[in-house]
Amino acid sequence: MKKIVCLLVLGAMTTIAAMAFRPPTMGWSSWNTFALNINEDVILGQAEAMVKTGLAKAGYEYINIDDGYFLPHNKDTKELGVREELFPHGMRYVADEIHKLGLKAGIYSDAGANACGGSKDIGYYGYEKEDNILFFDTWDYDFVKVDYCGGHQLKLDEQEQYTKIIKAIRDNVKKKDVVFNICRWAYPGTWVSDWADSWRTTGDIYCAWASVRSIIKENLYLSEYTHDGHYNDMDMLEIGRTLAPDEEITHMAVWCILSSPLLIGCDMSQIPEFSLNLLKNPELIAINQDVLGIGAPVVQREGDVYVFAKDLKKVRGKERAVCVTNLSDEVQTIEVSIANLGYDGTISVRDVVNHKTFAPAAQGKLKVTVPAHGSQVFVTTGATRNEPTHYEAEASWMKEYQEISKRKTATYSPMDGASGGTVVTTLGGDDDNYMEWKKVFSKKGGDYDLVIKYVSGEDRSLALSVNGEEMPELKGMNGGSWDKVASKTVRIKLKKGMNSIRLGEQDSWAPNIDCIELSAI
Secondary structure, three states, X not given: OEEOOOOOOOOOEEOOOOOOOOOOOEEEEXXXXXXXXXOHHHHHHHHHHHHHOOHHHHOOOEEEOOOOOEEOOOOOOOOOEEOOOOOOOOHHHHHHHHHHOOXXXXXXXXXXXXXXXXXXXXXXXXXXXXXXXXXXXXXXXXXXXXXXXXXXXXXXXXXXXXXXXXXXXXXXXXOXXXXXXXXXXXXXOHHHHHOOOEEEOOXXXXXXXXXXXXXXXXXXXXXXXXXXOEEEEOOOEOOOOOOOHXXXXXXXXXXXXXXXXXXXXXXXXXXXXXXXXXXXXXXXXXXXXXXXXXXXXXXXXXXXXXXXXXXXXXXOOOEEEEEEEEOOOOOEEEEEEXXXXXXXXXXXXXXXXXXXXEOOOOOOEEEEEEOOOOEEEEEEEEEEEOOOOEEEHHHOEEOOOOOOOOOOOOEEEEOOOOOOOEEEEOOEOOOOOOEEXXXXXXXXXXXXXXXXXXXXXXXXXXXXXXXXXXXXXXXXXXXXXXXXXXXXXXXXXXXXXXXXXXXXXXXXXOOEEEEEEEEEO
């Protein structure tokens, strides 16, 4: 038994083996298929289907009721009402029946007053304490999704209102093992990792390849914001509805390797066999539920083919998960560099979608052919990990990054000619508007040449710090054009093991950053 050290830090105990925090949530949500057409029989029928299909045994455990179950708050008692014609036995009864099946129960609310489905005066606003006690102690639910339609209508401050709701859980609710999901439809800012278990990063998914592709595109460079029980939520799964098989594989594969919550959205009582087997694939689920709880950066890109990779089981251990995703409309073949995957020498390769093991191609390359809209997913094993020398700007953590306000903060922008096709722009102008690589690895430590590749058509300055130690400010960084990449070399010292390198600028805008490269002296 380990104490949960997750976002709510409520002191709960868990039986999750070898994890100090929760893995991404696995379960089902009512919205994708049933929308507002829910009732007691629908919800409990899906709970029974989760058990009968073997999905519960595969790890899915939450049955989450979305929008549509409630009536307005009683102004005198402050209690949230329930539509008795839909839930005649009440919400506690539904939670109890779900729990009897060995599952967990989830509920829905809004940060403001009104729900996205149109119901009025049903949200947390003004009832933060009362609703939390009702949901978690009186009704005994285990998870809550908190939308933002009502919050948007009231023009509430996201950070202020969401943290107020979670603080009310910490201060007033007896039940301590509560999963809190923020549904703000965009990455809300780095503050969220201190408060929420998961948070939506995009608008609502819908059952079409265009939607799945768009959500993947928006999550390509957000992996640094997933860690230690706090996860980017790419929205519910559309698997089991109308997507093509290769599209379903990509949907599942990318959600798994990026450690998104896995919330099934189809009717589990009518799920096709292919989709069911994909959702139950134990090797894909193991990647999603891995004990490290991390995302996977893009380590190689060719056009619209992206290669994601992350450690499994142990940081810089022998095993890594790799996903090669083709977002284009044509079959693509790519030679994946074994060095880009983090290895020296040969590796073994396990295809976790098709459950096959094979050897890689010679000369340090893994040749992969991927169908249109499809993905190949591997677990690679190698005896020797290399020392990375190249770090993309888009793989950094940016202190002030957010996607909601119009305030200028460091962000990602596409650029032809950049090493990964992307640069970090709008860096600087404030002490906190910096970017940082937190896991720069050195095998032996010592002196290194740090090459900063940047873009600037005018004189700009850049502040640099290594492991918290400030280096002399880099002035006059001017590559002569906003369309080409220039470079600046600085001598730095790294310690053995993990290091941090931070770039920013307090008083003015910094140059755009493409990447950094390191070479030992």
